[in-house]
Amino acid sequence: MNIIACVKQVPDTEAQIKVKADGSGIEEGQIKWVMNPYDEFGVEEALRLKEKNGGDVTIVSVGPARAMETIRTALAMGADKGIHVCDPAFDNADAYVTAAALAAAIKGMPCDIIFCGQRAIDDDSGQVGAILAELLEMPQLTLVTKLDFAGSSVKAIRPIEGAQLLIETALPCVVTAQKGLNEPRYASLPGIMKAKKKPVDVKNAAALGIASEAKAKVAKTTPPPARPPGKIICGDEPAQKAVEVARLLREEAKVI
Amino acid sequence: MAQGVWIVAEQRDGALRKISFELASTARKLADQLGTEVGAILLGSGIEGLAAQLGKYGVDKVYVGDSPVLDPYITEAHAEAAAKIIKEKDPAILLLGASVQGKDLAGRLAGKLATGLATDCTEVKIADGKLLAIRPLYAGKCFGEIVTNTNPQMASLRPNVFPVAEITKAAEVVKFDPGVDAAKLKSKVLEVQKDTSGKVDLTEANVIVSGGRGMKGPEGYQILEELADVLKGCVGASRAAVDAGWRPQKDQVGQTGKVVSPNLYIACGISGAIQHLAGMSSSKYIVAINKDAEAPIFAKADYGIVDDLFKVVPELTSACKKLLA
Secondary structure (H helix, E strand, O other), X not given: OEEEEEEOEEEOOOOOOOEOOOOOOEOOOOXXXXXXXXXXXXXXXXXXXXXXXXXXXXXXXXXXXXXXXXXXXXXXXXXXXXXXXXXXXHOOOOHHHHHHHXXXXXXXXXXXXXXXXXXXXXXXXXXXXXXXXXXXOOOEEEXXXXXXXXXXXEEEEEEEOOEEEEEEEEOOEEEEEOOOOOOOOOOOXXXXXXXXXXXXXXXXXXXXXXXXXXXXEEEEEEOOOOOOOOEEOOOOOHHHHHHHHHHHHHHOOOOO | OOOOEEEEOOEEOOEEOHHHHHHHHHHHHHHHHHOOOEEEEEEEOOOHHHHHHHHOOOOOEEEEEEOHHHOOOOHHHHHHHHHHHHHHHOOOEEEEEOOHHHHHHHHHHHHHHXXXXXXXXXXXXXXXXXXXEEEEEHHHOEEEEEEEOOOOEEEEEOOOOOOOOOOOOOOEEEEOOOOOOHHHOOEEEEEEEEOOOOOOOHHHOOEEEEEOHHHOOHHHHHHHHHHHHHOOOEEEEOHHHHHOOOOOHHHEEOOOOEOOOXXXXXXXXXXXXXXXXXXXXXXXXXEEEEOOOOXXXXXXXXXXXXXXXXXXXXXXXXXXXXXHO
């Protein structure tokens, strides 16, 4: 099988995010960068498919020079080769531009299935998989928590509000991974050594021949609205405090 | 020239979902500022009768695509049908719900229409005649103001955040041919496994009682279930609790789980790791119950109780029961 997994480098979930004084973005200085957690599920599923059915796994990422670390991480987990779409023109890429860059990099490659994370935990857009599927004229399965390969198709479980859907989709298709799909492996030491020698093809905007102007622009970044300071409820007994909170929720907050 | 504020209404099993009314009410506000009409796209099978309900929330025209090929929801079919009527009528703004289905469709449509989409917005307004969409980034650690220069300017709205306003109005119903060829669809829904617990999804709950590491184990959640039952709410969990296997994945609140905005969020034995705060900070009221007075969760809480949750929660349950009796 020819399997592709798209990855993005994002700030770690524990990272404090500081907005630049001029609102033009975030301060990147102190941030620890990691592979987007949802992309890890995609890479893991890609590796499991390969281990079961043979074939190879190609990692594709759009991002600045540091994103190479994330590609190497995926190669260390067991992927075979990488494509790094790297160009300052993509610094302000939105989901559409990112998907277009991925599509341009993937087009022409033999491909049975493409994995993406269901969303990246930085911009939280959750659009790239769907736009990529549209641009490559493939069906999409978003938010997948279980995947079974059945030859020319896959069967997937997708949770929706209050239900789960079992869907069958013809290959090739784009699958976006949700937590629960699998437990991603850690890269082994030999894996990390091997990854250094695996091929990664670096491409710029000109080589892909796509426009890099974002369609949805972040005009301004702001800190979250501050919450007014709360009250610590005093009292001697747990019961007394509980009764007071219940009263406040009823009379002051009016939410119960 | 593109004009009109449109929504994609969401229905399931022949009933409109609440997000549809939130979308309609929000679209009405924006349209009034622009002096334009509100249009709604309604897709499904045997759903024409639902169109009139949208008028009550301010929709002027409902474009109904009614066909067996549109039920159950399949991304490709709905995206194709919606794109067809959008290309024909050229609305300036298009709002969808940031529900599971809404987000799935929104991404595909943005691709088809080659336009910009702001996901999971918590505020939308008109600035200089254009849509200004405000949305959390990094799960709410900061916010972005999004502007789109192509039409339709798309945004998906976070459920439970935008108010619903009823007005008296009759919507005009316009039927259109969705133009979807069933033979060309590559996906098929084989089975719908309904959750039989009768609970709504966390993202749609008005009250969430959530437990973390302080619950000490899966059996600890029983007292949270009891409180949630009294408040007609749902039980959520922190990443620590889910990773420990105490609660199912679908209950996780936080940056790598669900982002929720209930009217009331009660955090029990949750210290308030930044990735958890990211998932619940947009709740309208937050109560924190934790033994550790230094826990970061108290900085976000409207009401805090520093005490043993195993003593406080049962008392809170009986106090609420009395108030609601």
